[in-house]
Amino acid sequence: MKSFYRFMGVFLSVSLIFVSAASAMDTDYRMLWGFNPRKTVWFVAQLHLYLGAFVLAMPIFAVIIEYVGYKTGRKKYDLLAYEFTGLLSVAYAVTAALGGLLIFTLIGFYPSFTRYMTDIFGESMLFYALLFFGETFFLYFYYYGWRRLDNLAPLPSFIKLGGRFIGAVGSVLSAGFLFGFFGKYPGAVQPFWFVFFLLASASFFLLKNRKGLHLWGGIWLNLFGTAIMMVANSWVSYMMSPTAYDTNSYEFTGTLMDAVINPLWVPLGIHRMFGNLAFGGFVAGAYAAVRFLGADSDAQRAHYDWMGYVANFVGVCGLLPLPFAGYYLGREVYSNSALMGNNMMGGDFSWTFIMQAMLVGGLFLFSCYYLWTGMGRIPGAEKYRGYVKYLNAAVLVSLAVWITPHNMPLTAAEVAGMGGSQYHPLLKYLGLMPAKNAAVNLIIISTYAGFLLYIRSNRNKKIPIASHGKTARAVILAAALFCILLVGRYGLSLFMLDPASLDLPPDRVQVFTTTAKLLFINCGVILLSTALFFADRGKTAQFIYLGFTIFSVVFFLGPYGFMVMEKASPFLRNIAVSQFIQLLSCLVLVSTFEIFLFRSEHEKPRWGKMPERSQYTLITLCILMTFNMGLMGFIRSGLRTDWHIYGLLRDTSEWAFTPSNYTMTVMVSAISLVFLLGLVLIFWLSDLGEKKAEAPKDDIEERL
Amino acid sequence: MISRKGSDMAKALTKVFLFLLVMTAMFVYVGHTITVMTGGDREQTVGEGINAGAGEKIFFGKGKCSTCHSIGEKGSGIRCPNLGIKGDIFTKPIGERAVDRAAERSAQTGREWRALDYLFECVAEPGAYVVSGFRNEMPTIYKPPIDLKPDEVKAVIMFLASMGSEIPAEDILKPTGIAREYFTKIEASVKSQNDTTGQLKLYIQGDAENGESLFWDIESKAGCAKCHSVNGAGGSVGPSLAHVGGTRTLGYIIESILKPSAEIAGGYEPVIVLTKDRKRISGTKKDDTEDHLTIGTSAGEIVTIKKSDIRKWKVLKKSIMPGNFGEILTVQELHDIIAYLLTLT
Amino acid sequence: MKPTIAFIIFLLALPYSSGAEPSSTQQPQKGKPIYEKLCSGCHGVTGRGDGPAADRLRPRPRNFARGQYKFTYTKFGKLPQDKTLFRWISEGLPGSSMPPWKDVLTEEERWDLVAYIKTFSRKFARAKKKGRVPKPIVIGTAPPSSAEDIREGKELFLQNCAKCHGKEGRGAGPSAPTLKDSQGDRIWPRNLTKGWLYRGGGSPEDIYRTVATGITGTPMPEFMDSLSPEKIWRIVAYVESIRQKKRPPINDVLVSKHMQGDLPSNPCDPAWQSVPSSYIPLAAQVIEGERWFKTTIESVEVRSVYNGAEVAIHVEWADKTQSPLTAPPDKFPQNGLDALAVQLPVKMPLDAEKPYFLGGSSAKPVILWKWTNGGRPEVFLGKGILKMEPLDREHQTLRVAAVYKAGLWKTVFIRSLERPAKNDITIEAGKYLPIAFSAWDGNNGEKDAQRAVSIWYSLLLKPPVKADIYLWPLFVGLLIAVGEMALAIKVKKEKEK
Amino acid sequence: MKKFSVLFTASAVVIGSYLFLKYFFSFYLQLPIPASLMKTYMFLIVAGTLLALTADDDSARKLTAPFHSLLFDPSLRRSRNAVFFVLPFLGAFITYQSRPKTEAPVEFRTVHPAPPSSMTAFGKTYNLITLRNPYRELEINDPDNFRKAVEEGKAVYYRNCLFCHGDKLRGKGIFFDAFHNPHPANFQAVGTIAQFQESYLFWRISTGGPGLPKEAAPWLSPMPVWKNHLSEDKIWKVILFLYDYTGHRPREVGGNE
Known part of the structure; x- marks a missing residue:
């Protein structure tokens, strides 16, 4: 049955691609059965993307958890990974079928556009279809091979050796991507493929035993998934940032690779990968929550509580870097077309971004809330309870700043009250970039601080530095060194920055040096806190570095950004990067300290002792994430305004206008509803086919 | 599992579903509120004519200038220079600033620059002399994706000039000197873009003279003048083509010849009439009064029929212009006619 | 928690702090520069009510040299108390060009100003010399008024006030067009229905004061000798009943x-x-x-x-x-x-x-x-x-x-x-x-x-109202009722458990 | 009373924040706070309070205790019935209240528009870029005559400007209500004359409302065209007075361009 779906899906997609390439097109737009083409394509594409994101995220998720189980030797992680993989097969088939439907709608409604795309991307479309076979193979291998490979029996030694060989050679070769031996590409293309191929090669080192082989299969499943996503991404990103065309005739003149490696390809890919990870985590969390709510025994409740916790953890890990991935993508959009960028942040979509801020803010807020409620199941967490309200306040104030628009809606009376001006004399400042940057950073720090409190709840025994081995010290020093390099190097680059390179007059160099000096001070603080840590003042060290980061990122660079905006606005993006780098360094160093600071007392969390509202929090997170993805899809597509391919192929149909935010919410809600309900159906279907595994007993530490 | 312990799970699912509906409703409510607050559905404002008012509309609408430039306190763009008075840096409005900037340009290039020249340069070649403290990142507004037409560019310049300068409108309408050079550049760019869009560029190789004779010779295969007029001469069944080359894109012209029904010019709705004596007359509706219907037939005649003589009549979706030019004309003849039409500016 | 409440109380109390007792150290010389900067534009440097704006204001700014003050707590024509002057400087005279100054001047500065203003007229110095202290009338607090009081008040009003203020209190009495003040300027009786424009304040006590003491320098006489306090309170009750207290909101x-x-x-x-x-x-x-x-x-x-x-x-x-x-x-x-x-x-x-x-x-x-x-x-x-x-x-x-x-x-x-x-x-x-x-x-x-x-x-x-503006509330109300019903059933079940 | 304490704290925080925002803006800053933003902030505050108070089970239970006892406590039967009775009407009422209202269309105007480079008045053409207040130099050279000029400016102000811009130069003259949109300029605020060169004021005073450029909605401003009523001299003097009274300094010509 499942294989039938899968076969049909792949067959449909491939055949339709050929049909689309071959069909003679005599019209630009068509109406079919009275459907609104724009909305139909929107609907199908978004649904396909939701399922695609789910299908791509689940394997990442499963492999990470399986790997954790493999390393820690705890069986329950392995079972969890298996449970998630079980959801995959039906979802995979439906995704493929939807992909086919999408292509069909595109050919049907937008024939000449589809032909245009096929002319350029025809070969990659074929390649795309071929990748599916690899994906299908590894999916089968990963899922059906699970039970058979679920032991540590060693593999034949020639496989081991061969694996090591391929791993070593491949890793070295993949470094070639980083250094540009396989061609120089702009932006993050080289690092991206370096990581991709490094992962591909390094996976061969796992070929030690049967479980390792299975993990290897899982990684390759993900690699194929990523490759599929990247191929499809290139089409979408090309529509936003076409390359290689003649600037007079506006005709595509390049090769397939020119079109694929367009400026937004990799930024979009990175953003999507983190987005997918967060999405997968939150969907899995919602799944666990529903199971929790419907559970009929404490054992089940404990299991699903734990599952929800793990899923949420993964989701938050994906969520934390998302603002930065988004910032990177946005920056590339700006660099590629300032016009598109400005339309995004200051034009038609400024309000959509306010909504996005509400949703993302909600994600952070509810993630925090889940952690806070989660403290209830940890003995010893009471002592941190008092901090919750301050964290809450910090997140809320940041959120308030984040969603305050520059150009706020006013009634006529309010406009009159301000003498006819459309800007509030004071609140307008909250709507500008520096304020938003400070707010986002504060949200992340607060979420992180909440997380620290959470994991510290049952780790209450301090370890003196003397009792750590050499490795621990080396790791701490390495982390400190990494942070110093990260911060210091960027500080140095700012210090040396020539104002002319930003089209600024020479006297603005002072702005650069001030920021650079701040980063240098940050390096000093890193040294100081590391020294304190080695003097057994670990908590103080953490406190000092966290405090300094908050001061520097939020309270210094935040207001300073306004000055920069007035005097040297091109430098504003460097300010944002400085903030990001300091924040990153803070997360790295403080987390490293945290690992070595306390010993886990192993006071067991009382899994399952969670109030119902915490489970609704997980569900809320899933819903918010779904809405957010739909909204981002709308922005991505809407940014092209009335162009199919931005600046190249104009959308002359009557649906070329940018719909209102209301239309967007209605559409996104409808698609999300269909998707979430469909998801329930998929869970149910996959549940049908499974033999019921025994509900795992809590905390059986079973060595594999 | 769901089926096994149905009741618990079903209850949980129902609750979660209701919760989902509530969340969705909230989301839609926010979208609705925001849309209402921000003035409903978006509309593209288009300015009419070449004047400062139209320029202002383009500035804040189609031209998307306001996403980067503010004017004093109006607008929220900050990436590019404010064009009004703002802060310590912008103490003069753009029109006035142009005078100073033009003087600086004169000193740099050794040519005599006027404020007008500077404004044209800003638009035609934004990177030539960037305001210090700002990046050279202004797009070429007369190329895609903004794609302003030369007249729209003039309107925008007129709007800019209206803020603090005394440049007479005629100077902008008919630019001279350096401004003329830049304007020519804009026109050339727009023209080359129009003429070479996609596969259509094939068609410019026609012979306009031959096309003209095909157009006017009623006996020829084309015989356009039967129905269409140019400067008063020709038939009046179809729309006048006097300025078709200057006002319509090449793509539109080709489409109108090969697929006449794709878009029918306003005021030329095709009608078909069945008279009481069983005669069918088709043509374009010229006039429709209470007792008369006047139509121009595809043969090029104007016929007035009494309503009392009509059994039935209706407006068609299909143009009365013959749709078979693609078949009866040779490619060369088609190119010739198009080449002629393009001369009608 | 406690700080929160204290803070709220603090906020609520904010606009209501003002002193009423004269400071012991009133210094006219300190009031002089203040007067010359803030007051002389209307009242004139010499205090004769002849500042540059004077002839364009209605009513004219007070001529301090005459020593006649309009809204006083003393008998008609008598000098006012210091605290009366302090009040009008602080709060201004509603509906006239005299603004409140309490947001600009400190209490001390206002007292200094009172002292300085008094130097314009010799009457104050003379009175001080003779040891005459202005005697305020006794007002008390407004008694509660019944419909009967208002009716009687109306009678009294028609007898005593309607000649100028008109039967409806709009200041359109028969003698209204003929009135002038002691300086010969034309003066109009107050339209009593527009209560937010009462120059001398709008509380019942203020109205009582004006009726009782009259308005010095104008045709408004004092009634405290001719009418008993009870009768005046009845007139006040009637005036209160016809007066709109607040300016209606402005709707664009x-x-x-x-x-x-x-x-x-x-x-x-x-x-x-x-x-x-x-x-x-x-x-x-x-x-x-x-x-x-x-x-x-x-x-x-x-x-x-x-x-x-x-x-x-x-x-x-x-x-x-x-x-x-x-x-x-x-x-x-x-x-x-x-x-x-x-x-x-x-x-x-x-x-x-x-x-x-x-x-x-x-x-x-x-x-x-x-x-x-x-x-x-x-x-x-x-x-x-x-x-x-x-x-x-x-x-x-x-x-x-x-x-x-x-x-x-x-x-x-x-x-x-x-x-x-x-x-x-x-x-x-x-x-x-x-x-x-x-x-x-x-x-x-x-x-x-x-x-x-x-x-x-x-x-x-406004296009005719559509029915749905009533349907939606009905729908919401019903929805809530149904929800309540469900809740009630659930509660009942749980109680039975 | 004890069991109400958490609920009470929640209400106190919410109401307190509301009052704080309202007072802070309208009394302290003297600025309106847009209703849309107020709504958003209040939503966040309410949501945040609820989240903070339900983060641990204990306070969550305390928070819901009053509602729970309202539902289950037999002694509260009457209150329960009353609440149940009132709620649907309350909901209906709120829905009715939130029906679309008729509000004037929003009309933005540029409050301080860009001046032209030159203007004509009193039979002369002024270059507004280089124009200076002829009396300004007296401030240093001849303080006595400067004071005299300020006093004359004061007389001009009180005879002409007082009615709209008010005694305190805060824009609240006796005609403030009638001319409320646009309202008269508040010279004491930092955003008005303190921002400008004296030539800007000269332009604004001489040409008045009708002399405004289009983006500043000249058809709305009741500012008279003072060149029809005052001499050039008097305009310069009244400008001196405005700066003198408020203590602001005019922006110097040139800036740092």
Whole structure:
């Protein structure tokens, strides 16, 4: 049955691609059965993307958890990974079928556009279809091979050796991507493929035993998934940032690779990968929550509580870097077309971004809330309870700043009250970039601080530095060194920055040096806190570095950004990067300290002792994430305004206008509803086919 | 599992579903509120004519200038220079600033620059002399994706000039000197873009003279003048083509010849009439009064029929212009006619 | 928790802190520079009420040299207490040009100012020398008033006050046009219905004080000798009952209600009472031509209804005299014509750009519907405040009716929605039509450009109400009720458990 | 009373924040706070309070205790019935209240528009870029005559400007209500004359409302065209007075362009 779906899906997609390439097109737009083409394509594409994101995220998720189980030797992680993989097969088939439907709608409604795309991307479309076979193979291998490979029996030694060989050679070769031996590409293309191929090669080192082989299969499943996503991404990103065309005739003149490696390809890919990870985590969390709510025994409740916790953890890990991935993508959009960028942040979509801020803010807020409620199941967490309200306040104030628009809606009376001006004399400042940057950073720090409190709840025994081995010290020093390099190097680059390179007059160099000096001070603080840590003042060290980061990122660079905006606005993006780098360094160093600071007392969390509202929090997170993805899809597509391919192929149909935010919410809600309900159906279907595994007993530490 | 312990799970699912509906409703409510607050559905404002008012509309609408430039306190763009008075840096409005900037340009290039020249340069070649403290990142507004037409560019310049300068409108309408050079550049760019869009560029190789004779010779295969007029001469069944080359894109012209029904010019709705004596007359509706219907037939005649003589009549979706030019004309003849039409500016 | 409450209390208490007792160290020399900076513009450097602004203000600024103060707690003509002066400096005189100064000056500075002001008149020094201390009257607190008190108060009012203040209290009594103050300036009795403009404050105690002590220097006499305190309190009760305490809110949109059938063309038609009114403040035309500073018409109240064919605009305003007067007083012979004009654009503006609010301009003219007392209503094409061209009367569909009663003009303007001529405006429902008003008080000598004007407001002919604005509340109410029912059932079940 | 304490704290925080925002803006800053933003902030505050108070089970239970006892406590039967009765009407009422209202269309105007480079008045053409207040130099050279000029400016102000811009130069003259949109300029605020060169004021005073450029909605401003009523001399003197009274300094010509 499942294989039938899968076969049909792949067959449909491939055949339709050929049909689309071959069909003679005599019209630009068509109406079919009275459907609104724009909305139909929107609907199908978004649904396909939701399922695609789910299908791509689940394997990442499963492999990470399986790997954790493999390393820690705890069986329950392995079972969890298996449970998630079980959801995959039906979802995979439906995704493929939807992909086919999408292509069909595109050919049907937008024939000449589809032909245009096929002319350029025809070969990659074929390649795309071929990748599916690899994906299908590894999916089968990963899922059906699970039970058979679920032991540590060693593999034949020639496989081991061969694996090591391929791993070593491949890793070295993949470094070639980083250094540009396989061609120089702009932006993050080289690092991206370096990581991709490094992962591909390094996976061969796992070929030690049967479980390792299975993990290897899982990684390759993900690699194929990523490759599929990247191929499809290139089409979408090309529509936003076409390359290689003649600037007079506006005709595509390049090769397939020119079109694929367009400026937004990799930024979009990175953003999507983190987005997918967060999405997968939150969907899995919602799944666990529903199971929790419907559970009929404490054992089940404990299991699903734990599952929800793990899923949420993964989701938050994906969520934390998302603002930065988004910032990177946005920056590339700006660099590629300032016009598109400005339309995004200051034009038609400024309000959509306010909504996005509400949703993302909600994600952070509810993630925090889940952690806070989660403290209830940890003995010893009471002592941190008092901090919750301050964290809450910090997140809320940041959120308030984040969603305050520059150009706020006013009634006529309010406009009159301000003498006819459309800007509030004071609140307008909250709507500008520096304020938003400070707010986002504060949200992340607060979420992180909440997380620290959470994991510290049952780790209450301090370890003196003397009792750590050499490795621990080396790791701490390495982390400190990494942070110093990260911060210091960027500080140095700012210090040396020539104002002319930003089209600024020479006297603005002072702005650069001030920021650079701040980063240098940050390096000093890193040294100081590391020294304190080695003097057994670990908590103080953490406190000092966290405090300094908050001061520097939020309270210094935040207001300073306004000055920069007035005097040297091109430098504003460097300010944002400085903030990001300091924040990153803070997360790295403080987390490293945290690992070595306390010993886990192993006071067991009382899994399952969670109030119902915490489970609704997980569900809320899933819903918010779904809405957010739909909204981002709308922005991505809407940014092209009335162009199919931005600046190249104009959308002359009557649906070329940018719909209102209301239309967007209605559409996104409808698609999300269909998707979430469909998801329930998929869970149910996959549940049908499974033999019921025994509900795992809590905390059986079973060595594999 | 769901089926096994149905009741618990079903209850949980129902609750979660209701919760989902509530969340969705909230989301839609926010979208609705925001849309209402921000003035409903978006509309593209288009300015009419070449004047400062139209320029202002383009500035804040189609031209998307306001996403980067503010004017004093109006607008929220900050990436590019404010064009009004703002802060310590912008103490003069753009029109006035142009005078100073033009003087600086004169000193740099050794040519005599006027404020007008500077404004044209800003638009035609934004990177030539960037305001210090700002990046050279202004797009070429007369190329895609903004794609302003030369007249729209003039309107925008007129709007800019209206803020603090005394440049007479005629100077902008008919630019001279350096401004003329830049304007020519804009026109050339727009023209080359129009003429070479996609596969259509094939068609410019026609012979306009031959096309003209095909157009006017009623006996020829084309015989356009039967129905269409140019400067008063020709038939009046179809729309006048006097300025078709200057006002319509090449793509539109080709489409109108090969697929006449794709878009029918306003005021030329095709009608078909069945008279009481069983005669069918088709043509374009010229006039429709209470007792008369006047139509121009595809043969090029104007016929007035009494309503009392009509059994039935209706407006068609299909143009009365013959749709078979693609078949009866040779490619060369088609190119010739198009080449002629393009001369009608 | 506690700090929160304390903070709230602190916030609530914020606007209410002010001292009342004179500081022991009043220093007139310190008050002098303050006076010269802040007060001399109106009251004059010498305190004679002859500052540069003086002759353009109504009422004129106080002449301190005369030592006559209007709202005092002492008997008519007697010197005021220091704290009375302190109060008026602090709080200002509502409705006059005297603003409150407590937000600018510290308490000490205000006391210094009181001391300095007193130096302008020798009366204070003399009184001090003789050891005469101003004796305040006893007011007490307002007794609760019954309907009976108000009725009796009305009787007393008609006997004692109506001669000037008029039967309805609008200041339109028979002697109103003839009054002048001790300096010979024309003075009008207060319109008691507009309670927010009471110069001497609006509390019952303030009203009692004014009735009891009169207003020194004006024709308002003191009644404390002729009437018992009880009677005065009854008058106060009556005045309280007719006075509107707060200025109505200003609404930028005048909503015209849709109605079936004929529009009420009589200004006194009771149907108008059910139509909500909009308060439109007017300002003197201080802008163009022969400027005008002393209007008497402070506002108009506008109502509007429309049907399928016509729109009616009901304008009502207080005017103490109906001009032309049948017998103008000798002292003030101005006897112009009362008039009112409704101003509309000639074309519905497509964007924010409207004609110039003050009578239009030749580039963008306005339409004026002008009613003049005793004359025929006319329609003008306004191209500036002084350039009003009468339009051809034949095509006009404007009808106007006006009634003067008890100090109140009521007029109704009715016109077809359809434009009567090509160069005129078609009024459409659902659109925001700019509208402005001008008013002339003839007995105040107002004519032509000298008038009271308003800025642009919007007239909205509101399309008939759709039923769904009632259906939704009903739906929501039912939904909640159903939810409650479910909850109740659940609770019951759980209780049974 | 004890069991209400958490609920009470929640209400106190919410109401307190509301009052704080309202007071802070309208009394302390003297600025309106847009209703849309107020709504958003209040939503966040309410949501945040609820989240903070339900983060641990204990306070969550305390928070819901009053509602729970309202539902289950037999002694509260009457209150329960009353609440149940009132709620649907309350909901209906709120829905009715939130029906679309008629509000004037929003009309933005540029409050301080860009001046032209030159203007004509009193039969002369002024270059507004280089124009200086002829009396300004007296401030240093001849303080006595400068004071005299300020006093004359004061007389001009009180005879002409007082009615709209008010005694305290805060824009709240006796015609403030009537001319409320746009309202008269508040010279004490930092955003008005303190921002400008004296030539800007000269332009604004001389040409008045009708002299405004289009983006500043000249058809709305009641500012008279003072060149019709005052001499050039008096305009310069009244400008001196405005700066003198408020203590602001005019912006110097040139800036740092």
